[in-house]
Amino acid sequence: MTYDVLVVGGGAAGLTAAAYAARAGRSVALFEQQERLGGLVQSVEREGFVFDMGLRAIENAGIVLPMLDELGLQLDFVRSPVSIGIEDQVIRVDSEASLEDYRDLLVRFYPDSATDVDRIMALITRIMRDMDVLYGIDNPLFKDVLRDRAYLFGTLLPWLFRFVATIGRINRMAGPVEALLDDLTDDGGLKSIIGQHFFKGTPAFFAMSYFSVYLDYRYPRGGTAALMQLLEGFVRERGVDVRVERPIVALDPEARTVTDRNGEVWRYRQLIWCADLKTLYRAIDAAAIADPGLVRAVTARRDELEGCSGSDSVLSLFLSVDEAPEVFRAVSEGHLFYSPDARGLGDLHTSGLASLLERHVDGALPVEPVKAFLDVFFARTTYEVSIPVLKDPALAPAGKTGLIVSCLFDYGLTRRVREAGWYAEFTAHCADAMTAALAGRLYPGLSGKVVARFMTTPVTLEARTGNSDGAIVGWAFDGAHMPAVRQMQRVARSVLTPIPAVLQAGQWAYSPAGVPMAFLTGKLAADRALKGLGR
Template sequence: MGNSRKFFQYFKEYRWSNIFAMVKNSGSSPKICTEDFKNRVVVITGATSGIGYHTARKYASMGADILAVNRNEQKSQALCKEITSEFGVNCNYKIADLSSLKEIKRVAEELATMDSPIDVLIHNAGIYLTKKELTVDGLEKLFVVHYLSTFIINYRLREKLKSQEKARIIMVGSEGHRFAAWGLRPDDLNWEKRRYSGLKSYGSAKTSQLLSMIIFDEDFQSSGVTFNTMHPGAVKTETGQENGAFYRWFKRNFFDKTLKSPQLSAEALYYLGVSKEIEGVGGKFFSLTTQEEPAPPALDKEVAAQLWDISLELNDMNLQENIYDTIVVGGGIAGLTSAAYLSRAGERVLLIEKNRELGGLVNSFSHNGFHFDAGVRALEDAGIIFPMLKELNIDLEVVKSPVSLGIENEIIDINTVADLQKYRELLVKFYPESEGEIDDVLKIIKKIMKHMEVLYGVENPVFKDLKRDREFIFKKLLPWLPKFIFTVGKINRMNMPVEDCLKTVVKNPELNDIISQHFFKNTPAFFALSYFSLYLDYFYPKGGVNKLCDALKNKILENSGEIKTETKIIEVLPGVSLLKDQNYVDYKYRNLIWAADLKTLYKIIEVQGVEDKVKIKLEETKIKMLKNRGCDSVFSLFLEIDEPLESFAKIANGHFFYTPSKLGLGETHRSELNLLLRNFESVKREQILTWLDKFTKLNTYEISIPGLKDSQLVPQGKTGMIISLLAEYDLFKKIQTAGWLSEFVQELENRIIDVISQSVYPILKDKIVERFSFSPLSIENRVGSSEGSIVGWSFEKIMPVVNKIQISDRSVFTPVPSIFQAGQWAYSPAGVPMSILTGKLAADKVIKRRRFKTQ
């Protein structure tokens, strides 16, 4: 029957009495059920806010165990923590994006195979869109979330529910089904033949719920399982937050003011799920707890049968699971950033990480109740991290991470710019004969600090919406640009190695060492001598540095992105846009962002099938990359100490750079080490250990105590400590080959503990309960970073990537147009902020490329 003929048929079936009843019921209150529901299992979708949240609390308050199906893991954890502590019932959750058929089927399978029965299932998850959006499967999003997800879950649960003999299924519907006045269009569920309307699409999805209820109710007629749909009333929820700032403002300031509390809906859902008054009642539509007659299009059995057949076909649809708009390889901070922005932009994105955990060098772990940071010990904003968090709407709780500096028995705390004077006094105390040289160094540092103020003087424009934020453009960006351009020129003139820069003003080699020996060899002077500014910028996420990566991971999943861990890519075939993993599973991509080790990429990339000019450039780049090497690595010792935090807080801050001797390393880590490495085959162990004595006594240590930044990170009365120093990868590799790596690591650990306990922390040695360490080889194996590097490329060779800030946007390009690069290997020098920036730049290039192709 044609659509217009359907409309006239429905029009004839409308009854004014039903309309009047609907209006009357809109002001009514729900019936209240006082029966308890102890030891029953209630499954609720979309339970972290609004109706779902209050419904979960209502059922829990009456003794029911809750299983929530939500998008956001952080909110799910908070919900279950609240419910368990407040009501003493079990609360668990499953994470699923109910706009993805793959995710819907997965959670449906998990529910169907649960050991416990499902006593009540409430389909509450919902969205409201003003503009048409397609899911990763190419289906209209509102239709999938409101209707198809409920159908697939209900259909998969048929056998389980029938075997239980008793259960109640409630779909949160809406009087909004009446917006589908013309009826459902089974031939155009994707809104390709009609102009899209948010209200009409919403009405169609809610009508679909009611139509499926007809057949489900018939299917379960002889069982004790009932299917009903409930209009929740005009209550305040977060539905529609996806529709932009203007919609949210209008909803908050006008529409929400007329709405009632969602607790009313929760009371109604409890009544419909528990009350004996409606035992065995099914196939009905309720306005709260008052039964109503739905609109005629929602009662059309002919259309219901068509919809059922289409739904079964969609349930069996080939999802082409391994074809993606973009694949991001590398789950470190750069890859997470790229995937977060791409998933937000609606890309079908897959993030692949070879390890079980994400984060790379921005990672934390727990051991015996002690929380340790495995990579960076703190973070600096650099005008990048906080703007990124703001743009992605991520709320990250942070604290300042103040730094202490120490030489021998003198320690100072760095809290403000004024503390530069304390640093001067510290240096003068140990090197009084070099007071003039110290002042010259401080002049350079002050000059660099002014450059840093300009460099990070505004939020990085890459993280701003320049098309809409005119105020930022005219009041901040344009006045800042001339200063930035002028400053960049000065920065580029300070690109010489820090050692050479210091030699121009410092003649005292010990003073030179004490300033520069905790930098990587040949670090560019500007990057190195900006350390005082960075000390003032350090912050620490509550719970550990991994919380930054956890937040990005959750944002990816929330936006329907996919993450696949413990997956190692062993082959890249750009000619056919294909990746292969260690199990020879294929992944097709339209764009690839390589946010992992670049030397690995060029070792496994195949040139067959690419254009000749690309092939030539690819081979040239491959040679350049593979003949280079990573920067210095680190050795980190992790200590679990039976001593309270207070004992260490009296000595220094939780982030501490300490040098036990004013003499400095001299040539210990340069010519003397190089001599050992060149003649390694003829060098005796005793010679290496003698060198190690000197190396550990004269070095500079980075000491981190996570518990002094967040006291929840250690057991009561205990302290966790991380002691790190720069280390040469080649030495560890040669000793491993010689077969005595374990002995060497033990000797190094012993010496570090001796040096630190005999100097700054005398309480340390006898209080160590357990210890373990990570070497450059550990970093190479765990993170996959060539030569165990923690900041990308070595500064001692010609840099194979972009290393000028004014052209940083070019750093993400590779010879292959569909492959981009990001992370510490894409730009030099690179810390966490620069890795984030390259991740964002790579995502922007992919999005721009997609838009260009669709024009």
């Protein structure tokens, strides 16, 4: 059978691409290597506790709601308010006015740097205005611009002028957040507390726009995976041939076929690759290609990508706690960014970690120095804490609370520990240290009330998704080279590959990535594929 559109990877991007291709009446197949669709966006149920394994809430970004609307889908969202905490102090972020509370919080911890704090707040305020423009309207990609005259003349055209003025400012802030903070303050603690929550080398605009993102978060009732299940229902209803547990292992770009792990060969007219891009180029046997131009193009792109790394990964601890939700509600909202120590990490997670790994480069990574590193790291890093039951009361057994505690974490360290043979001991140590960091000043007595726990690490994320280095937002920001489009005005080009009839979408196609950009690129790739098919 030949499919008009064959999609590889059933995450946010793949589901979107399949949905739009099927909506256009084309024959579509969706291949996913795992037994479940959703990719990184999963929610699991354990003894009545629902845990989100991927993102903890969803930002609309002018994309998610218009897309659902265009597809005729409805999802029951609840608000997902955010709190920010340092040591024993927590503020709630419920409006732009909360920026003043954030300022006061920082000044309490860094009184000698009050002027720097004000400078940083002024920058965040300006960026919030730019974000109002960037995400201020429903993205035109999800609107019928020619038919919807009110949108075209009343919204889009006036917005375009503001967008052109704004995008230049955004592009000028594409440098790393660390350099921006170096310009704004010499206070090491302040720099750490603001910057350590972001991926290394995060573009400054993207990082400093987070206060706006906090105000944009919403949570699907039932868990974040409800969004993926809605899309899955759509593609199944529209007749998409969904094949789970079928990793694609080979691609013949001239015959326009893919081969799955079972050795079955599938023909396509247009292919949309929504998984790790290194896997795409590894799946192609360049020696078997007849066209020398295509061999050159495929080999060059493969070599380029092999030299790049995935973004920082994440370590997540899932705790079932025998404690009432009210106890946690008294401390914070259900989505908390918490730093247990105002001194922050400094350079522990950058040069400190690099020198630890280098010292033991020839041989198994020993237990004690790594544990010493982990103890300081977990006492000083910034955590994202999500408490699903505070957003939707159905997500934990009565009188109990599930906590999801995560922080950015190094893939290389985790892999080396596993190679050294003490991975189970490592995860237990991490879980104890993370729990202790929260129990210290935030939730006294937490450790004694945990009834069950489990963990995901960069290596488990890698194994589950096939994402290089356990990455969660595509390519590393701090690599020598960024092999993806990174400017919004060029986003349409992000889905192109050098291979005829093969498109790409998702976190590896555009940077900075995330679920909204996975949706956007999924739709763009579907549009291109449909164009490629002709009428």
